[in-house]
Amino acid sequence: MEELLDFRNQNLWNEINQNYIVEIEETTNNEYSVYSINNSATFFINKNNLCKDSFTHEMLHVYMGIKDLYFSSSLKLTLPQSKILSENLSPQLIEHIGNSLDHIKMLPIYLELGFDRKKFIIDYDQYKCTDEEIMIFNKYYKIGKKINLNAIDAYIGRLISILCDPNADFDYSSDLKKLEKVDPLLFKIIVRLINHTKEVKVLDRTIFEDDHRTVISNFYKNMVNWISNNSFTS
Template identity: 75%
Template sequence: MKELVDSRNQNLWNEINQNYTVEFEESINNEYGVYSINNSVTFVIDKNHLCIDSFTHEILHIYMNMKDLYFTSSLKLTLLQSKILSENISVELIEHIGNCLDHIKMLPIYLELGFDRNKFIADYDYYKCNSEEIREFNKSYRTGKKINLKAVDPFIGRLVAILCDPNEDFNYSSDLNKLKKIDPLLFKIIERLIDHTKEIKVINRNIYEDNHRTVIANFYKNLTYWISQNNFRS
């Protein structure tokens, strides 16, 4: 553990140990991860590549839970209220969105502690969009005035990946302009989801201030409005 904890993340680590029973599991894909059940948390680590930056990233996911921020579980519960959303938004997309919203709140803390931005996510150097994807969206997203439901899931996923990318060296302006033209309303809804998440506090948040519940409730309200404004085909 000496390689994974130092003066920068020691306080976070102590806080987690005070609130959870902690276990470790060896990674089978050379990636770091974490999962929790009730008061137990298991960190998945790559024993062949001990990386304090990657480990701190996983600590911060649990720290979000400790601060009552549960984006993924709230998304799952909320989207089930809509037949069209629950049937066409994949579990993988929900987990991707929730993970990215966590990252929005985690990154400032991670950087403030002094960790390497380049190591915040495994695919930091990977550009999150390509021209072929945009061509495919232009081709298949709509048939006449109907939106292809099968294209909605990847469209949202691509937007979230771009808008939450921590790599400041990437310029997505051209890609975002092209994606916005495909579905301006849905684009605006995803933008608002990201911006709303940025606005909420992690600490010193009182009961009258926005939290993950209000963020996801607002997202759901906006999505239901988007549904009411469009026609769809399976």
């Protein structure tokens, strides 16, 4: 563990060990990750590339649980209440949304601890949108006046990737304007989801203040409203 810990993340490691039974395993895909359930947390590390930044990223995912912020699990419990959402938002997208909302809360802590922004995610240097994708949305997102159910998953996923990108050097303003025209109401809902998440406190949050439950509940209500205002086809 000496190669993964130093004065910057030692306290975080100590707090996790006070709250979880921790195991360390070698990754099978060269990527760092963590799986936590109840009071157990298993970290998967790349022993051929020991990286304190990547390990700290995974520790912060667990730290969100210590601070009672469970965006992914709340999404998985809430979205199936809608037939349209449960049938057309893939498990991969729901995982992507939850992971990205975690990242919104994690990044400021990660930077404050002194870790490298460029190592926060593995695709940091990858621009998260292409002209071809926008062209496809313009062409296939709607069939007549009805929304193509097969395009919803990709549209939301693309917006989430752009709006949660930690690379501040990328300018997505032109892409976002084009994506907003594809579905103005859904665009607004996703932007509100991101902004609402940013408003949630990690520390010193009282029971009267917003948390992951209120964020996901409001997101669900907005999505149901979006469904009621549209017609769909597949």
